[in-house]
Amino acid sequence: MNSTPTLLQMIEALVCTPSVSSPDASLDQGNLAVIEQLASWLADAGFSIEIMPLPGDSKKANLIATLGSGTGGLVLSGHTDTVPYDEGKWRYNPFSLTQANQRLYGLGTSDMKAFFALAIEASRELRAGDMQEPLIILATADEETSMAGAKALVDRRMPQARHAIIGEPTGLKPVNMHKGMMMEAIHLQGRSGHSSDPALGNSALEAMYSVIGALRAWRDELQQKHHNACFAVPVPTLNLGHIHGGDNPNRICPECELHIDLRPLPGMDPQQLRQELRHRILTVLHDSGIQASFVALLDSVPALQTPAGAAIVQLAEKLTGHSPEAVAFATEAPYLNQLGMETVVLGPGDIAQAHQPDEYLALERLAPTIEILTQMINTICIRRDPLL
Numbered sequence: 305m306n307s308t309p310t311l312l313q314m315i316e317a318l319v320c321t322p323s324v325s326s327p328d329a330s331l332d333q334g335n336l337a338v339i340e341q342l343a344s345w346l347a348d349a350g351f352s353i354e355i356m357p358l359p360g361d362s363k364k365a366n367l368i369a370t371l372g373s374g375t376g377g378l379v380l381s382g383h384t385d386t387v388p389y390d391e392g393k394w395r396y397n398p399f400s401l402t403q404a405n406q407r408l409y410g411l412g413t414s415d416m417k418a419f420f421a422l423a424i425e426a427s428r429e430l431r432a433g434d435m436q437e438p439l440i441i442l443a444t445a446d447e448e449t450s451m452a453g454a455k456a457l458v459d460r461r462m463p464q465a466r467h468a469i470i471g472e473p474t475g476l477k478p479v480n481m482h483k484g485m486m487m488e489a490i491h492l493q494g495r496s497g498h499s500s501d502p503a504l505g506n507s508a509l510e511a512m513y514s515v516i517g518a519l520r521a522w523r524d525e526l527q528q529k530h531h532n533a534c535f536a537v538p539v540p541t542l543n544l545g546h547i548h549g550g551d552n553p554n555r556i557c558p559e560c561e562l563h564i565d566l567r568p569l570p571g572m573d574p575q576q577l578r579q580e581l582r583h584r585i586l587t588v589l590h591d592s593g594i595q596a597s598f599v600a601l602l603d604s605v606p607a608l609q610t611p612a613g614a615a616i617v618q619l620a621e622k623l624t625g626h627s628p629e630a631v632a633f634a635t636e637a638p639y640l641n642q643l644g645m646e647t648v649v650l651g652p653g654d655i656a657q658a659h660q661p662d663e664y665l666a667l668e669r670l671a672p673t674i675e676i677l678t679q680m681i682n683t684i685c686i687r688r689d690p691l692l
């Protein structure tokens with residue numbers, strides 16, 4: 305791979321190529337330039353390249369770059385988008401790479417563009433003919449917003465492999481579990497009327513009081529039934545985060561809306577939870593004359609649980625010297641698991657620096673990451689270790 309730039313040149317080029325994703329169209333930049341940059345380096349390195357445009361968005365694509373062929377194999381995966389940055393709060397330019405204090409500063413250094421450069425560095429000497437099982441470098445779009453890139457992969461059933469590493473910031477400790485994420489809006493429609501006579505209307509605000517009671521009872525039941533000591537908060541959570549209803553003290557409240565956030569543990573199915581939520585609310589409103597409607601504020605992200613006994617978890621534990629952990633943030637790992645891979649989240653950055661002004665990656669993390677990835681590629685794709 306002589307024609308590819310050095311590791312730091314690659315990290316710099318990726319950070320200098322903006323790829324902010326945001327539900328706000330005025331901030332959203334698309335990720336195509338980053339995908340094309342990665343595709344160019346990986347093609348030069350002998351990988352076969354597939355660029356998968358996201359349906360309905362010409363600015364966005366996933367990249368599947370494969371060295372070698374056959375079944376099994378290892379996927380090194382990451383997202384190419386970043387969150388927006390806080391203008392005026394950065395000491396350094398977020399879209400250039402600044403080396404200072406033994407750190408690399410820039411938007412996406414930790415979360416998580418540098419991981420691609422490290423994965424390419426770890427595969428620099430490889431040739432397709434060396435590979436007993438394929439090495440796939442996977443780069444996705446829109447992880448920070450809709451997970452549309454990962455969902456498109458699931459829809460297309462691509463790529464297929466046995467093991468996967470996602471290089472999200474975990475401080476080089478393997479993560480095999482995280483909670484899921486759901487955000488739902490509950491809208492109640494009643495009838496307004498003069499406050500002096502309750503019979504003139506039907507208060508959506510008072511109905512919401514009953515709904516909140518039902519939600520709190522449901523939360524208690526969920527927390528008694530589901531418990532996982534691997535998590536810092538070992539139970540599923542249900543947060544009442546936003547409420548709005550009514551306008552005037554002397555009007556019966558015609559409409560009220562509540563937004564909730566639910567974080568299920570592994571093993572809890574978001575679709576079933578959504579059905580249960582709706583069933584409980586419709587039951588409590590039965591015969592009230594209040595109409596309820598429901599909107600998912602974002603597509604739910606499933607929880608992750610890759611078994612601690614999975615080969616990739618064991619290998620990651622051996623190479624890092626750390627037992628697998630559970631974290632509080634969601635990733636694309638459940639989607640890769642849906643594709644049949646066993647997935648571990650393991651990357652050089654720290655989550656404390658992600659989504660923050662002056663995001664950085666410590667220089668001391670670079671060499672150990674390359675070493676871990678090299679050992680993984682050797683074990684899975686070249687030596688084809690019989691223990692795996």
Ligand SMILES: [Zn+2]
Nearest residue numbers: 383415416472
């Ligand atoms: Zn990330």
